[in-house]
Amino acid sequence: MTPLNYALLGMVRQQPRSGYALRKMFETTPLGNYSSSPGSIYPALKKLVVAGLLESQAMGRGNHYLITPQGERVLETWFAQPLGDEEGADMALMRFALLHDHPNRQLTLDFLQAFANNSRRQVASLKAFMDGDVWQQMSVQSRLAVQYGLRTAQASVDWADDALKQLKSAPTSS
Amino acid sequence: MTPLNYALLGMVRQQPRSGYALRKMFETTPLGNYSSSPGSIYPALKKLVVAGLLESQAMGRGNHYLITPQGERVLETWFAQPLGDEEGADMALMRFALLHDHPNRQLTLDFLQAFANNSRRQVASLKAFMDGDVWQQMSVQSRLAVQYGLRTAQASVDWADDALKQLKSAPTSS
């Protein structure tokens, strides 16, 4: 399961779509960092059908894709996985976005907690780096680049905390 | 010229290093998102030598790499290129970090200006997206994911502005 596969599964789960519609999603929304080129999406969809995670259904011109129970299970397993340090922020955020209307709200809350903790750890490790030997030998520019990392990590912490607040104050809105 | 190639050129330009030392840089510093696996670095170094951008020089155990005048020219050309929207933030930041001790301080200032402008444009486009139709149909989670993008873009703006201040107030510190 590649990142793109998860993205496609998640989008199709939300609503059956054609390959073309999925491409448009990548093009027109800020979510999903993937190119909308057909060279990636159509082959991936085919593979997902072969693997039994999606079902193709002719509809007007073109095919719509539906998620199968097995596909749902794959997504659920992914959602339930503890958020590791390894997955980059982009991957983590995609996972978060695909949780969208998931009935189990707790998954989202858990995700945000873990994300906030990871970001806090990242902040701490960058601060620790700034106390090390290497830091002293670095040029002004290189140091500023590290400061950039610090700022974005801090922004992640703030966002996650804020998102938790918003979700907790809001009733089950879906 | 791949991102990794630029990274290697820039690091060698700063100081002649062995392939192993370069790997350690990737491992121990937050700069450079690349894996430190030998499978990427050694072949890349070889290609750069063949292309005449680096020179290999036996030294003790292992080889040190030096940048050639031609390699310097390649870097200079890259540095001088206007910062486009296309390059991701990671690529942009790498370029910034590699400017490190560049004698032409103006390049750094130009970069930061362009980066700040790009980030501002990104903020604006995200805000515009939040006024569109798609936004209305999105789930709470998806909206929060977009808000994340907004926050990090804003952090980029803040960082660039701050960096400009720091550099302008500091004399030529190198």
Next chain:
DNA sequence: CCAACCATGTAAGCTGTTACATGATTGA
């Protein structure tokens, strides 16, 4: 002497991109 590190390399594969190609349908 044995583990850990220094130091380099290759082969296979995964993932996504680029570029090309095709044809139907819709709106001006």
Next chain:
DNA sequence: TCAATCATGTAACAGCTTACATGGTTGG
């Protein structure tokens, strides 16, 4: 009718990772 959009596909490649393999050196 002519351009734009809908809709799908393939072939070739680029770029990096994983896994494996090798041998020297250093320190406990």
